[in-house]
Amino acid sequence: MMLPTIPTPDELLDKGFRRGKKAADLRRGEKMPKRLKGKRIEETRVITACQVIKDRLKMILDRTPEIEELPEFYQDYIDITVGVDDFKQALGAVNWAYGIITQLEKEYGAKIRKAPSERATGLRKQAYGRISSVVHKIEKDLDFLDFAKQSLRNMPTVDFDAISIVIAGFPNVGKSTLLTHITDAEPQVANYPFTTKGIQIGHFEKRWQHYQIIDTPGLLDRPIGDMNDIELNAMVALEHLADAILFIFDASETCGYALENQYNLLEEIKNVFDAPIIYLFNKMDISDYDGARHDYVQEYIDKTENPLLISAAEGEGLEEIIQLIQQVEKREIAEEDEDEYEDDENYFDLT
Ligand SMILES: Nc1nc2c(ncn2[C@@H]2O[C@H](COP(=O)(O)OP(=O)(O)OP(=O)(O)O)[C@@H](O)[C@H]2O)c(=O)[nH]1
Incomplete structure (x- = not known):
């Protein structure tokens, strides 16, 4: 602005x-x-x-x-x-x-x-x-x-006609890899409070509908329980924006977080956000899902609805993600009570 x-x-x-x-x-x-x-x-x-x-x-x-x-x-x-x-x-x-x-x-x-x-x-x-x-x-x-x-x-430039998808998941699960693979050109990097590197907004268009995918390193990638009020507000602002959340698991756990912890983060996000959630299990290529870790990973896959198993780095499953995103509809947010901002007249009095 x-x-x-x-x-x-x-x-x-x-x-x-x-x-x-x-x-x-x-x-x-x-x-x-x-x-x-x-x-x-x-x-x-x-x-x-x-x-x-x-x-x-x-x-x-x-x-x-x-x-x-x-x-x-x-x-x-x-x-x-x-x-x-x-x-x-x-x-x-x-x-x-x-x-x-x-x-x-x-x-x-x-x-x-x-x-x-x-x-x-x-x-x-x-x-x-x-x-x-x-x-x-x-x-x-x-x-x-x-x-x-x-x-x-x-300030981030947000396209309010676009369908907005906000990415969540622990650091290093592959959020930016995914963003760069499913959106074109350079994502817009803008400041956002409590994000370590600002937020990144990538765009793509499909059948004349515009989509923007928003990655928020440092905000939607850590436990919500220990956030203060302003940090929560920073999250809620994103919630107002999101037509859906793309929650990314790292099935390989090479991000350094066990699936159990990743699942707990998901639960917290579900508590804060009303937007529908798209579940992705990333890094399937190195998750040993076909081998010894099958049952272990499967347990978490079973806990989510319609998850996609992908490998962002290898471009596996990207088409399916885009198809799921195309089913997302614009969310109507109930108008909030605006009374608190209405009495403009009163703030002139400084005498
Ligand atoms: N093998 C494999 N590696 C992946 C995959 N997706 C991401 N990675 C790697 O995982 C690491 C972290 O990926 P990023 O995309 O930077 O993760 P991020 O979640 O955006 O990380 P932050 O921005 O720190 O929150 C990078 O080294 C990626 O190359 C995948 O599908 N398979």
């Missing part, structure tokens, strides 16, 4: 005051009574400074998308990454500053026009002092918005 560049308070003020001075300097050449001219110059300075600062604040507000209007997944993402409430609070502060500067512009414009000419400079200085105090009051909010911009820079 592209967010606007955020100035520091000093950058904002410097620009406003510099432009104010420039505009005032242009007036110096005008022909008018000296008494009036002094006042016009100071009035111009104040009004121009206010307008330049206001324009910049307005640009920040206009170019920041309305969070409520974003798809649920992005709202979740922003909430997990920077916090939706803090984000709205910061935008509210910018809006507040905009309002106060509008008032100061009117107030001091009128004051300078009405006052005796010798007071014009004093009034302009007073206006500048108040403008600067307002802009400095939103320093932490501008800081926050800048932090949000950096944090949300490499």
